[in-house]
Amino acid sequence: MATRWDSHGSTRSDYPPERSGATKAVEHLSRHETAAGIAILQQHGSVTQIAEPQARFEAIAKSYALQPGNTLIVSPDNASRREINEAVREELKTHGVVDAIDHQFTVLTPRSDMTGADRRWASRYEVGDILRYQRGSKELGLERGSYAEVIAVDPKGNLIMVQRDTGDIVSYDPARVRGIDAYRQAEKSFAIGDRLQMTAPYRDLDLPNRALGTVEQIANKRLTLRMDSGKTVTFDPHEMRHLDHGYAVTSHALRD
Secondary structure, eight states: OOEEEOTTSSBOTTSOGGGTHHHHHHHHHHTTOHHHHHHHHHHTTOOOOOOSHHHHHHHHHHHHHHSOTTOEEEESSHHHHHHHHHHHHHHHHHTTSSOSOOEEEEEEEEOTTOOTTGGGOGGGOOTTOEEEESSOBTTTTBOTTOEEEEEEEETTTTEEEEEETTSOEEEEOGGGOOSEEEEEEEEEEEOTTOEEEESSOBGGGTBOTTOEEEEEEEETTEEEEEETTSOEEEEOTTTOOOEEEOSEEEGGGGGO
């Protein structure tokens, strides 16, 4: 099931007055009172069940395309979120809202399969992982906020070897370093008209995590976005790789 929200996290403003119960449903859902929230939505005819996943994603995409402004789709997990994002993009392309020409960019996707405890064990890392050091380590020469790529893993010795952007190679026991975020690199297609979201703060441009914007221009390998906040920003996505399509988000992302 996917629920439609506006970009501020409230229910769609086009609900008629008699459907104000939707607000109560959202309150229940925000408190994890799922059964009560769904019951209210069903009473107001706001729940549509489509069992077959692909048919469900296509129906969501068509519904979104009818009124895309200030609308966000909430999905229960990352797998369905990605499928919905792709379905919506294709539907919007047929309407001419998103440009037909895609541009490929390398982005970072969180390794959501790794818990905080997992990050203490070398066996949980994979060659090719990109690590971001929130706190850094003076002992290892890892600056706060810097990135490095895992190039070797030694589970028996509980050691990982990483290569920094400078080319320097560092080997260490991950149990001794705290505040690590782990990512995988992935290729994403962005086009003019696409909705994008920041998946990490971009402090250079004062953009918070989950900030949403629309692509206005792609030129000279730089993206220009008109943010929902009203400001326009231009940046090199090779320097800010925490990007994703912004049509659908997971329910837990709204609580981050």
